[in-house]
Amino acid sequence: MSENIKLVLKKVIKASRQKVFEAWTQPELMKKWYAPGEMKVPNASSDLRVGGAYSVEMKGDMGGQLVNPTAKGTYKKIIPNELVSFTWQWQGDSTAETLVTVTLKDVDGGTEVTLTHEQFMSVEAKEKHQHGWQGCLENLEKFYS
Numbered sequence: 001m002s003e004n005i006k007l008v009l010k011k012v013i014k015a016s017r018q019k020v021f022e023a024w025t026q027p028e029l030m031k032k033w034y035a036p037g038e039m040k041v042p043n044a045s046s047d048l049r050v051g052g053a054y055s056v057e058m059k060g061d062m063g064g065q066l067v068n069p070t071a072k073g074t075y076k077k078i079i080p081n082e083l084v085s086f087t088w089q090w091q092g093d094s095t096a097e098t099l100v101t102v103t104l105k106d107v108d109g110g111t112e113v114t115l116t117h118e119q120f121m122s123v124e125a126k127e128k129h130q131h132g133w134q135g136c137l138e139n140l141e142k143f144y145s
Contacts, residue, residue: 004118004119005118005119005120005121005122005123005125005126006116006117006118006119006120006126007115007116007117007118007120007126007129007130007133008114008115008116009114009115009130009133009134009137010112010113010114010115011112011113011137011138011140011141012107012109012110012111012112012113013110013111013112013113013140013141013144014109014110014141014144014145015110015111015144016110016111017081017082017104017105017106017111018081019111019144020104020110020111020113020140020144021080021081021082021084021104023140023143023144024084024102025046025048025084026046027044027045027046028044030044030046030056031043031044032143033136033139033140033142033143034056034058034136034139034140035056035058035059035060035135035136035139036062036131036132036133036134036135036136036138036139037060037061037062037135037139038060038061039058039059039060039061039062039135040058040059040060041056041057041058041059042057042059043055043056043057043070044056044057047075048075048078049075049078050075050076050077050078051074051075052074052075053072053073053074053075054072054073054074054075054086055070055071055072055091056070056071056072057069057070058070058071069090069091070090070091071088071089071090071091072089072090072091073086073087073088073089073097073100074086074087076099077101081104082103082104083101083102083103083104084101084102085099085100085101085102086099086100087099087100088100088117095121095125096119096121097119098117098118098119098120098129099117099118099119100115100116100117101115101116101118102114102115102116103116110144113137113140115133115137117129117133
């Protein structure tokens with residue numbers, strides 16, 4: 001594939017950059033929001049260092065079907081309270097890893113989260129993840145409201 005298929009989403013969260021960074025990287029906080037819609041996160045782990053692993057188990061209804069997927073990957077770049085970048089792959093899925101980068105910026109009223117997810121193999125994969133990430137960011141916003 002010659003072009004990088006990627007999605008970029010932005011959302012302002014009414015919390016400090018430190019709190020938002022912690023929400024992305026601390027398992028107890030990740031469990032409270034890190035799934036779209038009404039899905040729950042029964043388990044999350046994070047070894048927050050470059051090369052360290054993370055995982056997020058999601059459980060619930062997705063498109064009218066009960067599912068229990070787990071996303072996993074490794075941290076590639078970490079700048080506390082500013083940026084976290086990590087690989088993303090569904091457990092048991094043989095498709096290539098993708099890359100997620102979350103940047104945090106102070107804005108009036110809180111923190112602007114910019115999520116860039118790239119290296120998708122297809123537009124369809126990008127669109128599925130866009131729906132999921134929008135739901136996650138909405139849940140993160142609710143968590144801090």
